[in-house]
Amino acid sequence: MNRTRSIMQLYGKCWFSRIPTRCFLSWVSDAYHVPRVQRLYHRNIYTRHHISRHETHSMFGHMLKLRGFHGSQSVLLSKILSVEEMFSKPSLQEYLNKVEDEYDASLNSVNTMEGQSHGEEELSQKRIRVSVLRPLVQHIGDLRLKQKELEETEELLKDPDLCELAEMEREACQTVIQDLKQTILSLIIPAEESDMSDLVLEVTAGIGGQEAMLFTAEMFDMYQSFAAFQGWGFEVLEYTPSEIGGLRQGSASICGHLTYKKMKFEAGVHRVQRVPKTEKQGRMHTSTTTVAILPQPTEITFTIQSKDLRIETKRASGAGGQHVNTTDSAVRIVHIPTGVVSECQQERSQIKNKETAMKWLRAKLYSMKLEEETSKRYQTRKLQIGSKGRSEKIRTYNFSQDRVTDHRIGKTVHDVRGFILGEDLLEEMSVSLQQFSEQETLLDILGDNDS
Amino acid sequence: MVFRLKSLVRFIHSRISVTTRKVSTTCGEQGKVIPPISARFTVEQALSQWAERFQVAEVPEPQLSSQYIISHVLGHKTLNHLERRGLTQVLSHAHVERIWRLCNKRLTRMPVQYVIEEWDFRDITLKMKPPVFIPRPETEELVSLVLADLEVLAASRDMDTVRFLEVGCGSGAISLSLLHSLKQIRGVALDQSAQAVALTRENAQSLGLLDRLKVSQVDVFKDADWLVETCSPVEVLVSNPPYLFTEDLDSLEPEVRRFEDRAALDGGKQGHCVIDQILALAPRLLTEKGRVYLEVDPRHPDIIQTRLKERVLGLEYVKTHYDFTNSPPCQELPFGDYTHRPGSAPG
Numbered sequence: 001m002n003r004t005r006s007i008m009q010l011y012g013k014c015w016f017s018r019i020p021t022r023c024f025l026s027w028v029s030d031a032y033h034v035p036r037v038q039r040l041y042h043r044n045i046y047t048r049h050h051i052s053r054h055e056t057h058s059m060f061g062h063m064l065k066l067r068g069f070h071g072s073q074s075v076l077l078s079k080i081l082s083v084e085e086m087f088s089k090p091s092l093q094e095y096l097n098k099v100e101d102e103y104d105a106s107l108n109s110v111n112t113m114e115g116q117s118h119g120e121e122e123l124s125q126k127r128i129r130v131s132v133l134r135p136l137v138q139h140i141g142d143l144r145l146k147q148k149e150l151e152e153t154e155e156l157l158k159d160p161d162l163c164e165l166a167e168m169e170r171e172a173c174q175t176v177i178q179d180l181k182q183t184i185l186s187l188i189i190p191a192e193e194s195d196m197s198d199l200v201l202e203v204t205a206g207i208g209g210q211e212a213m214l215f216t217a218e219m220f221d222m223y224q225s226f227a228a229f230q231g232w233g234f235e236v237l238e239y240t241p242s243e244i245g246g247l248r249q250g251s252a253s254i255c256g257h258l259t260y261k262k263m264k265f266e267a268g269v270h271r272v273q274r275v276p277k278t279e280k281q282g283r284m285h286t287s288t289t290t291v292a293i294l295p296q297p298t299e300i301t302f303t304i305q306s307k308d309l310r311i312e313t314k315r316a317s318g319a320g321g322q323h324v325n326t327t328d329s330a331v332r333i334v335h336i337p338t339g340v341v342s343e344c345q346q347e348r349s350q351i352k353n354k355e356t357a358m359k360w361l362r363a364k365l366y367s368m369k370l371e372e373e374t375s376k377r378y379q380t381r382k383l384q385i386g387s388k389g390r391s392e393k394i395r396t397y398n399f400s401q402d403r404v405t406d407h408r409i410g411k412t413v414h415d416v417r418g419f420i421l422g423e424d425l426l427e428e429m430s431v432s433l434q435q436f437s438e439q440e441t442l443l444d445i446l447g448d449n450d451s
Numbered sequence: 452m453v454f455r456l457k458s459l460v461r462f463i464h465s466r467i468s469v470t471t472r473k474v475s476t477t478c479g480e481q482g483k484v485i486p487p488i489s490a491r492f493t494v495e496q497a498l499s500q501w502a503e504r505f506q507v508a509e510v511p512e513p514q515l516s517s518q519y520i521i522s523h524v525l526g527h528k529t530l531n532h533l534e535r536r537g538l539t540q541v542l543s544h545a546h547v548e549r550i551w552r553l554c555n556k557r558l559t560r561m562p563v564q565y566v567i568e569e570w571d572f573r574d575i576t577l578k579m580k581p582p583v584f585i586p587r588p589e590t591e592e593l594v595s596l597v598l599a600d601l602e603v604l605a606a607s608r609d610m611d612t613v614r615f616l617e618v619g620c621g622s623g624a625i626s627l628s629l630l631h632s633l634k635q636i637r638g639v640a641l642d643q644s645a646q647a648v649a650l651t652r653e654n655a656q657s658l659g660l661l662d663r664l665k666v667s668q669v670d671v672f673k674d675a676d677w678l679v680e681t682c683s684p685v686e687v688l689v690s691n692p693p694y695l696f697t698e699d700l701d702s703l704e705p706e707v708r709r710f711e712d713r714a715a716l717d718g719g720k721q722g723h724c725v726i727d728q729i730l731a732l733a734p735r736l737l738t739e740k741g742r743v744y745l746e747v748d749p750r751h752p753d754i755i756q757t758r759l760k761e762r763v764l765g766l767e768y769v770k771t772h773y774d775f776t777n778s779p780p781c782q783e784l785p786f787g788d789y790t791h792r793p794g795s796a797p798g
Contacts, residue, residue, distance in 0.1 A: 238531075322707075322716050325706045347528065351591040351592065
């Protein structure tokens, strides 16, 4: 019962009043069936990619967790704070002072320890720390200087002769201060290793049969248009259609500027509520699509040993080369240590299929590696929130009310058809999600939980 | 990916009974299958019907053959490229006629590549025409090998002056994919067959690469001196020479035996007749640090190495690469790789 109430609170907060009761009840019951969704999702993945249930589970969990939102907690954070508001927080000032002190201390010890033979390791660590903190400390210093300048200028305002000049000076000063504050905030937020990487998108139809597959096809199209809208490259890796034109599972490789940073919050269960084309009695259905976003590592950040791979092709009766003429260009790659299997038969050229299979394999292995690292980092938090959030619906597309609601930040956008065109409305949602996430990370770093 | 195929296969099995009941095909003269005039086919019905027919006629890769031909007629490379709803669309009469015509060719064991008159090699699509040799997937890796070495070379010198020579170009697969990947290099492609030379030229033309490729009809045995005079020196000598043993030729599957140019396959009694000639000419053709890349039979690397030791060829053996499957030794397909070192006399 406790859970029902929290769901009601959670959803009710944003648009409860506008929803007919019948419909509301239908998702409460739906929310109760979370394990079923999970089961379905896992079965699909399992049969397709030969990954154990456990691995899929953890992989998917990571996608939601990787600098994601900490469960439903973030819904309470209903407002994005302005830069000014952030700077008025005592915790931020404290943090900045702490950083300056640490920098001074490190710099001091580097200077005094220089030339001494012992403590080599400590010295190099201090050096790294100094170089990491330097930009931030420099900006803090600049900010202090500018603030002093501003105060002085404000003094001058009292002088009638210099008033006009001082006014201009003051405005210029304020702009610089604003910029500096923004830079300081972005310097505090650590860049994520995978933020700059390209990605592999996977959409899989969840509960809801043919209707779910139709919606999955629309989602796939939405991301394809979104990539075009952003000027990214979009290459279909796999497309498994259903009989009536839906999509069972599709994947694509997306590359371009900041793709992962913008797309990572799309990972999770998306829910659609509408009267499907297949429905004869006009009843509304609820179906789901699962989206996975796997960062695509670069050669430098992630390497796979070739001895760990077994690459198989379907060569007829043993002999190869000029002895036979085969058109079967399918390639299957097994990563022996993990047992992850990647197969591709998309193209007529065997080497192209091999490249595609490798691409998928790299993305999968990389995300497994990231999950391992992230799970270490979030060990304590995991204990707090348990397994909740893993198959939680992140977004609802409600056609009869013509709205899209993101449950993590409680944001609603109207014009659902416009949204799935994958243009400015999706961009707007994506920007809000990023801002929320950055703010959350920032507050997390400041140890500020009283928001 | 391959899953799509699996689901399709399942589908075909469930449909077979339906299609055979509904459509009564008449077998005309010479086993030709004529499409029933009244029947309307969806893509998947045509796919399953031809897959089954190929199976019955013991044509190898029945499902793939059916898929490749039908996708081609619909203007796609593979079924994966078909649009959504593609499988359930009803075929037009023109399409049905063309599918039946092409599939009938396949029934005679003509290779799919000749039936649809094109195939992909790495990034490029090449026109295929009987009897010019159809490039094999293993050769794609030979090109990878050459490209990897040339990229290293590119770091140290100007690529505009780099030239390669291909002996036995066939449809032009090796030369054209090298030119396609490296935009500055130039090359010469040779073949003793007039048909191959014409096809290479045609493919080069349609890929817009003819300005950097010279194609000539040359016999490496008869025109050796002319070859050395006009083509040397080159940085890279690459070839997929005929390397089959003459005695094995008659036991090959009909696709290869009946349709492909025998001269592109027959490497003499022990399969290394042309290989020997290429290696003999190599020192006169290559620059000082030039390299020879050959695709050979698994039995050849040892023979070639002994030969290089016996005779002073001025070549140094570098490495034998095997194709990426690393299957059991007898199935491996090695690529020989030899560096030219003038003056160094191997004992």
